[in-house]
Amino acid sequence: MEINKLINLQRLILADNRIENLPVNLGLLKSLKVATLxxxxxxxxxxxxxxxVKLERLSVSANLLMSLPETIGRLQNGPAAPGRGWLNLENKWLYCSWCCWTFQTIS
Known part of the structure; x- marks a missing residue:
């Protein structure tokens, strides 16, 4: 099944699957609220x-990430939105040029 056909998918749970890359057409899942990776x-x-635009919770702990895309910080109700979303990076040091103002606002 092609991922772009899952337009009503709200929860995507792909934890512990040795995934190395995510498809760019993941952005077509406009109803997605939770992504556990x-x-x-x-x-x-x-x-x-x-x-x-509906993504509220993003969990990406225990991966090999070194940075986060700036586009995540632009989501008004997204996982990095102050007081709204939920972003789980758990014990991860990342470079994030847009995070400073976002996380300072939360604290």
Missing amino acids: DGNRIRALPDELGQL
Whole structure:
């Protein structure tokens, strides 16, 4: 099944699957609210995650991420939105040029 046909999908749970890359057409899942991607081998998140306007919870702990795409920070109700979303990075040091103002606002 092609991922772009899952337009009503609200929860995507792909934890512990040794996934290394996410498809760029993941951004087509406009109804997606929760993405659990913990315990994989993901090195980078696609910029297209910024197209997931309903995304509220993003969990990417225990991956190989070194940075987060700026597009995630632009989501008004997204996982990095102050006081709204939920972003799980658990014990991960990342470079994130847009995070400073976002996380300072939360604290």
